[in-house]
Amino acid sequence: MIDTHLTTVHTMPKIDLHRHLEGSLRLETLLAIALEYDITLPSDDVEGLRPFVQMMPGEPRNWQQFLSKFKILRQFYRSEKIIKRVTHEVIADAAADNVKYMELRFTPQALNNLMHCNYDQVVAWVCEATETATAEYDIEVMLILSMNRHESVEIGDQVLDAAINFADRGVVGLDLAGQEDGYSALPFRSLFERAKSEGFGVTIHAGEWAGANSVREAVEALGADRIGHGVRTFEDPSLVELLAARGTVLEICPTSNVQSGVVATFPTHPLAELYQRGVRTTINTDDPLICNVTMSAEIGQVLEHTPLTIDDVKANLMTAAQAAFLPDERRAALVSQFEAWLA
Ligand code: HPA
Numbered sequence: 001m002i003d004t005h006l007t008t009v010h011t012m013p014k015i016d017l018h019r020h021l022e023g024s025l026r027l028e029t030l031l032a033i034a035l036e037y038d039i040t041l042p043s044d045d046v047e048g049l050r051p052f053v054q055m056m057p058g059e060p061r062n063w064q065q066f067l068s069k070f071k072i073l074r075q076f077y078r079s080e081k082i083i084k085r086v087t088h089e090v091i092a093d094a095a096a097d098n099v100k101y102m103e104l105r106f107t108p109q110a111l112n113n114l115m116h117c118n119y120d121q122v123v124a125w126v127c128e129a130t131e132t133a134t135a136e137y138d139i140e141v142m143l144i145l146s147m148n149r150h151e152s153v154e155i156g157d158q159v160l161d162a163a164i165n166f167a168d169r170g171v172v173g174l175d176l177a178g179q180e181d182g183y184s185a186l187p188f189r190s191l192f193e194r195a196k197s198e199g200f201g202v203t204i205h206a207g208e209w210a211g212a213n214s215v216r217e218a219v220e221a222l223g224a225d226r227i228g229h230g231v232r233t234f235e236d237p238s239l240v241e242l243l244a245a246r247g248t249v250l251e252i253c254p255t256s257n258v259q260s261g262v263v264a265t266f267p268t269h270p271l272a273e274l275y276q277r278g279v280r281t282t283i284n285t286d287d288p289l290i291c292n293v294t295m296s297a298e299i300g301q302v303l304e305h306t307p308l309t310i311d312d313v314k315a316n317l318m319t320a321a322q323a324a325f326l327p328d329e330r331r332a333a334l335v336s337q338f339e340a341w342l343a
């Protein structure tokens with residue numbers, strides 16, 4: 001890609017609606033935590049550690065490999081100090097990349113599993129660190145709480161309870177993530193009904209490691225406002241029409257899709273075609289550490305390998321502003337701000 005594009009993309013104000021805290025840590029910080037907390041690592045330098053937490057060229061591309069990185073990362077959440085530090089750094093890194101609005105999601109069950117404290121406790125730490133970081137950097141950050149399909153609905157119910165307790169501290173949405181193949185979203189149906197009735201935005205990972213029917217289920221049965229990925233929507237042309245008609249927003253994470261084997265190559269990614277067929281698409285990072293990517297690099301890849309132009313990218317950013325899980329007035333302000341910035 002030509003350098004002017006790179007500079008334009010870096011300086012352009014951006015939005016990331018789909019970023020997992022647990023997939024966004026700095027490699028250097030992992031080493032520092034290991035040293036301080038006496039965690040034995042397979043390597044004591046950054047390059048040696050990289051393959052354990054990042055998808056590497058030549059590595060098998062499948063969900064087992066991709067999700068295995070999160071399992072390793074669960075070894076690092078050991079104290080209030082660590083959780084606040086990693087939250088602060090994720091926000092600092094996004095701000096340095098000129099992301100001006102981000103919805104950061106995290107899985108309370110991942111953060112508390114070594115500490116055995118309750119979900120409210122870890123959510124409080126993330127909220128506090130988010131408040132401190134957003135006061136320091138030029139970025140607005142809202143929080144989404146995630147639960148995994150392959151973990152129990154009971155865990156999910158407790159996560160929703162925590163979300164309700166922290167709705168006035170920046171928690172705006174609920175997310176269903178995890179192993180999609182073999183784990184239907186239907187057991188979570190009443191939970192997400194409750195989430196909607198409490199005023200939360202609902203986003204469901206679907207159409208990534210399972211097919212179009214999983215997306216249909218997320219939209220029709222769970223009432224998803226947004227779909228994480230949704231790239232396999234294509235397998236059913238009537239679903240493409242349904243999403244376009246309903247205005248369901250897809251949180252597309254192209255690099256993640258290529259690295260997890262959902263899509264074979266960047267040039268064959270369905271983002272451009274979905275967008276051209278009237279589906280509301282957005283471009284997001286998913287997991288900057290695991291995918292070794294930034295929002296700017298992600299957009300750079302889209303410009304280099306797909307037919308989308310810089311104007312199309314801007315249209316995707318406007319869709320992201322319109323799809324933010326913010327109260328109406330604040331969403332309208334975000335939309336106006338991005339209209340002015342991207343004009
Ligand atoms: N899919 C499902 N669960 C996840 C993902 C993903 O891409 N990233 C983190 N948890």
Ligand code: ZN
Pocket residue numbers: 018020177205228286
């Ligand atoms: Zn995700």
